[in-house]
Amino acid sequence: MTGTQWSRRGGQHVGRNLNLVSFVGVVFVLVLSQGQLCFAQNNNQQQSSDLFRDTSWEQLQHASVSPGRRYGAATLSISSPKGLILFGGVDEAGVILGDTYQYFADQKQWVQLKSGSNSCCGKNCTSGVPCPRAYSSLHSMGTRALLFGGSCDLSSGASHELEHILESRATKVEPCEDTLWELDMLNNKWKRLYAEGYKGATSPPPRTAHGAISQSNSLYVYGGHTGSTWASDASQDERVVWEYRWDQNRWSRLEPQGEMLKSGQVLASTITFQIRKRYGHAAILHQYQSKNRILFHGGFQRDEATGDVHVTNDVLEWDITTKTWRKWELQYSPFRAFHTMHLYSPSSAFSQGTGYMVIAFGFGHDKPNTVTVGDVPSDEVDVVRGVDIHVFDDSSVTPQDFVTYDVLQGLKPTPRQGASGAFIGDGILITAGGYQDGATSGDAYWALHMRGQLYDQGTLSLPAEIGAKGVEEILVMSGEVEIGSWKSASPLPAQLDIPSGTDIIVLAFQNGTLMATEKLTIVPQETKTAQLVYLQExxxxxxxxxxxxxxxxxxxxxxxxxxxxxxxxxxxxxxxxxxxxxxxxxxxxxxxxxxxxxxxxxxxxxxxxxxxxxxxxxxxxxxxxxxxxxxxxxxxxxxxxxxxxxxxxxxx
The missing domain is CATH 2.60.40.1120 (Carboxypeptidase-like, regulatory domain)
Known part of the structure; x- marks a missing residue:
């Protein structure tokens, strides 16, 4: 794109208590190379920009059946048939949900799974379906899906708004007591799992908004909000990771064995950095050669000295084999909580062990650190607009600043937090739901095409006549989503790149009133000029x-x-x-x-x-x-x- 550019629509939502920003399709991509997080040097900017140049959002349109508006749902990617499973969340009326949906990617259709109507809540559940819950997690165990944790009470009689789960003391958040369920995806049947602790160890306390990852027959759980005792319960060691062995139906409490240094050496029985209680963080599993590690990012964490709860940008690594922690010393990392994080490994890079940590949506800000990762006051908030890709490389001795690429163009989601999602296929990230501006997100379901080769783009241009016609402002809309704008104070813009097949409406205004319109569909590899039809005076x-x-x-x-x-x-x-x-x-x-x-x-x-x-x-x-x-x-x-x-x- 050359010449004057279109203005792209952004937005923010500031929570009442935390003064944070929600992000409009903001995507951060962190390079994982040969088992190491690495920074992209400035001289790699063109290569990285080429890799993500065609990345685009697609708004998913559905027939009569869909999960509807919600936030805090759990999602799980499935490969056959390609798609995902979605469970629970909170709807636009503040009602906690207990329904299950399956998304079929090839048909772009949702189907509600009827697993029974009797939901079971509490410690003594033996049958039925899981109690309605939000901020739980879904994990794959072959043809089974494990549902862990979640909150069955977000309000205790108060308003349902998301800020309640984010309050400093968060006494209104109570996790579900029936913490572990299994879904037979072949027969569409739920089963409550009762698991004992191994060698006298207890099972983990009920929790919500945790970080969890499955690998082989194991489920690993770290952090999360445990309810009204979360802030004061000293027995909940913030360094502990819990492991559930599905094949043995037992829990184990994994005590850290030390710290993993950057050199790969283990500092036994010692951790030199502070790990704080946290919730609303995200996790991914990264495997390369013999290394199996879980990366946790962001979340809200509590300062034990002051009692304050605020968003963080920590990247913590748990090595599954050595049971050690490592904290990544980064000069810059996005501050996020209640965001989504995913591992993208394109086939061209996977053989070299390269992957990309994709971070999207959520509460937070982008205040850069001056030395290392840490916290900044909540009143030092920068607003981020547009959709950027950030790539960094830690291979050098001195960490480099993030390199920003504004390469995601055209249609994009509105700001949101509490969204969920999963990668399906090769480079398609499906995102579901979210919460924004005091309500559930209206444009609820999107696909992020990381490679840009899954569908082509077309372009939109404006006719030169609009100046002579007195047009003062142009809006380009897709449904209720504004994807581009122009005002007469600026020169006529260059072409606007839009995913092919998108139905758009061009609105022309004078004195703030509609004077001309055009409806058209974007065609691959073609430029469409808006032939505006002017209203008769x-x-x-x-x-x-x-x-x-x-x-x-x-x-x-x-x-x-x-x-x-x-x-x-x-x-x-x-x-x-x-x-x-x-x-x-x-x-x-x-x-x-x-x-x-x-x-x-x-x-x-x-x-x-x-x-x-x-x-x-x-x-x-x-x-x-x-x-x-x-x-x-x-x-x-x-x-x-x-x-x-x-x-x-x-x-x-």
């Missing part, structure tokens, strides 16, 4: 009469304004004087009833009114003859109005 005739409601009132000063719905101000569109018949005439664009058919969803947002005012100037001031009368102008409907003078005095 309608004649508005206003007659001003004297107090007798018969005699004309000429020579009045008339002003006609329109309410600019974009800037939220009244703007004058016509002015003059009434003629000898007391009439004032103006041709104006209709502002009501033009949003029909494909445009109907925009009516509530963009329909507006005109305002008519007529005054008589005198030596002693002004007499307001017609005070701010509203006019609604419809297509193909000339307006004729008559007003009798009330002779209300308006001092000049």
């Amino acid at each position: 309608e004649l508005v005739t206003v007659t001003c009469l004297r107090e007798d409601s018969v005699s004309a009132f000429p020579d009045l000063d008339v002003v006609m304004d329109v309410f600019d719905v974009r800037e939220k101000v009244w703007t004058t569109v016509a002015s003059g004087k009434t003629d000898v018949e007391g009439k004032f005439r103006a041709n104006v664009v209709p502002v009501r009833g033009v949003y029909t058919g494909a445009l109907s969803s925009y009516a509530a947002k963009y329909e507006t009114s005109y305002r008519f005012t007529a005054t008589l100037s005198t030596e002693n001031g002004s007499l307001q003859i017609v005070p701010n009368e509203l006019l609604e102008v419809y297509p193909s409907s000339p307006v004729e109005k008559s007003y009798a003078s009330a002779l209300e005095t308006l001092h000049a």
Whole structure:
């Protein structure tokens, strides 16, 4: 793209208690090379940019069956048939859900799995389906899926909004007591699992918003919120990882054996850095050669000295084989909580052990660290707009700054946190749901195509005539999502790249009112020029009469304004004087009833009114003859109005 660029829509949501930002499809990609996290040097910028240049979002459209709006759901990728399983979450009414859906990627369809109607809650469950819950996790065990943890009570009678799980003391969050369930994906049946601790060890306390990863027959769980005792329970060692052996149906408490140094040596029985209690973090499993390690990123963590809870950007590594911790010393890492994190390993790089840690959405900010990873005050928040890819390389002795690539273009999700998702196929990340601006996300389901080869893009350009036509602003919409904009203060933009097959509507505004539209579908490898269809102006005739409601009132000063719905101000569109018949005439664009058919969803947002005012100037001031009368102008409907003078005095 060259020349003046389109403005791309961003956004933020600041929590009441934590002053944090939610991210609009923000994606961070961290390079994992030969079992090591590594920084991309500045001289690798072009290579990395080429790798992700065609990365694009696709909004998934569904028929009548879909999970609907929700946040805090658990998801699991499945390979045959290609797709994912989704369970639970919280809907837009604040109701905690216990339903199960399967997404079929090839057909782009959701199917609700009917596993029985009797949900079972509490320690003594033996049958039925899991109790409704949010912030649980799903994990693969062959043809079985393990459901672990989650919260069965987010509110305790208070509002359902997500901030309640993020409060400093978080006393309103209570985990489910029935912590472990198994789904037979072949027969679509749930089964409650009762597991004992190994050699006298207890099973892990119930928890929610934890980090968990499955590998072979094991499930590894770290951190999470354990309810009202979370802040004060000293027995919950923040360094401990729990392992569930599915084949043996038992839990083991894994005490760390020391610290893994960057050189690969183990510092036995010692950990030189502080590990704090945390929840809302994310995890991935990275395997290369003989190394099996789990990487945990971000989350909310508690400072035991002050009791404060705030977002972090730590990257912690748990080595499964040696049972050791390592903290990555990075100069910059995104601060995130309640985000999604995934491992992307393209086939061209996997043989070399290279993968990419993909971080998307969530609460947080991007305040850079000056020395090492740590915390910054919550009031030092930067707003991030657009969709970026960040690549770093830790192979050098001195850590390098992140290199930012703004390569994700066109259609993209709105800001959200509490979303879930999973990679399916080769480089397709499906994201589900989320929470934004006090409500569940309306544009709930998306596919992020990491390689850009799974579908082509087309481009949109604007006709040169728009300047002469008086167009002041252009919006490019896909459904209710704004994917591009332009204002007349800037030169005419270059082409806008949009995924092929996307149905878009181009809206042209003057004085904040719609004046032209175009609906089209983007075609692969072609440039579509918007052939704007301009609305026909309608004649508005206003007659001003004297107090007798018969005699004309000429020579009045008339002003006609329109309410600019974009800037939220009244703007004058016509002015003059009434003629000898007391009439004032103006041709104006209709502002009501033009949003029909494909445009109907925009009516509530963009329909507006005109305002008519007529005054008589005198030596002693002004007499307001017609005070701010509203006019609604419809297509193909000339307006004729008559007003009798009330002779209300308006001092000049």
